[in-house]
Amino acid sequence: MLYAEDFRSIARRALKGKWGLAVGTGFVAGLLGAGANLGSSTSFRYNDMERYADSNFGIISTSFFSIFFTFIGIYLIIIFLLGGVIQLGYCRFNLNLVHGTEPRFADLFTKFDIFWKAFGMQLLVAIYTILWSLLLIIPGIIASISYAMTPYILEENPSLGINEAIKQSKIMMYGNKWRFFCLGLSFIGWIILSAFTLGIGFLWLNPYVSAAYAAFYDDVSGKNITSERNDRQDDRIG
Numbered sequence: 001m002l003y004a005e006d007f008r009s010i011a012r013r014a015l016k017g018k019w020g021l022a023v024g025t026g027f028v029a030g031l032l033g034a035g036a037n038l039g040s041s042t043s044f045r046y047n048d049m050e051r052y053a054d055s056n057f058g059i060i061s062t063s064f065f066s067i068f069f070t071f072i073g074i075y076l077i078i079i080f081l082l083g084g085v086i087q088l089g090y091c092r093f094n095l096n097l098v099h100g101t102e103p104r105f106a107d108l109f110t111k112f113d114i115f116w117k118a119f120g121m122q123l124l125v126a127i128y129t130i131l132w133s134l135l136l137i138i139p140g141i142i143a144s145i146s147y148a149m150t151p152y153i154l155e156e157n158p159s160l161g162i163n164e165a166i167k168q169s170k171i172m173m174y175g176n177k178w179r180f181f182c183l184g185l186s187f188i189g190w191i192i193l194s195a196f197t198l199g200i201g202f203l204w205l206n207p208y209v210s211a212a213y214a215a216f217y218d219d220v221s222g223k224n225i226t227s228e229r230n231d232r233q234d235d236r237i238g
Contacts, residue, residue, distance in 0.1 A: 010212070011208055011212040012208070015097070022103075023206075023207055025103070025108060027203055029087075029090040030206065032078075032079060033078070033079025034087040085119065088155040089109055091152045092110055092111070093108060094210050114158045124163070125147045125150055128166070146170045147170070148180060149168075149173060149220065153172070173220065183213070187205065190208070191205065
């Protein structure tokens with residue numbers, strides 16, 4: 001059985017010589033909403049800022065904030081629509097990365113043939129997670145972990161229904177939630193260090209984490225392509 005250290009090791013091997021590609025792809029994926037949380041308090045923030053501008057800076061500043069938050073609103077709509085399909089493409093990129101099958105930046109845009117299914121997946125997973133979170137924080141965390149493999153499953157099996165992909169993720173994560181939680185927790189030190197770089201470090205941390213999660217999916221899905229590839233590399237080294 002593989003653990004956090006093993007998945008991180010697989011990710012580092014996969015990223016060797018491909019850090020530039022992975023950083024650039026991960027950055028664009030993030031900008032386009034891959035992994036972004038649905039919903040926001042933008043409307044509330046907009047009203048607050050506009051009132052603040054009106055009372056303190058006058059009409060010109062109010063117009064500036066109006067334009068600024070209009071652009072923010074448009075951007076949020078874009079990532080709301082594109083987040084799901086780009087997330088599936090990013091899963092393909094990372095699976096190609098850990099499998100050693102030449103990941104490409106263009107992988108991000110390979111799932112537009114199931115655009116609405118990807119959108120529905122992102123929306124349903126968010127709704128289910130929020131509903132569980134209404135009970136308590138812990139059930140919400142457990143639910144998000146249970147659904148974590150859904151985009152990988154749907155990416156590899158685009159003919160599946162959304163709820164069926166979610167169901168398969170729950171089955172796949174049965175008995176594996178703690179390993180997944182520990183994998184995420186194992187990056188806490190890197191997260192803290194990245195925060196001290198004013199966020200710049202996250203450009204490198206995001207591909208590292210994403211590759212490790214792809215390796216985790218490879219393990220719990222039973223394909224073990226990653227493990228077999230690493231065994232062959234070890235044999236060549238030996």
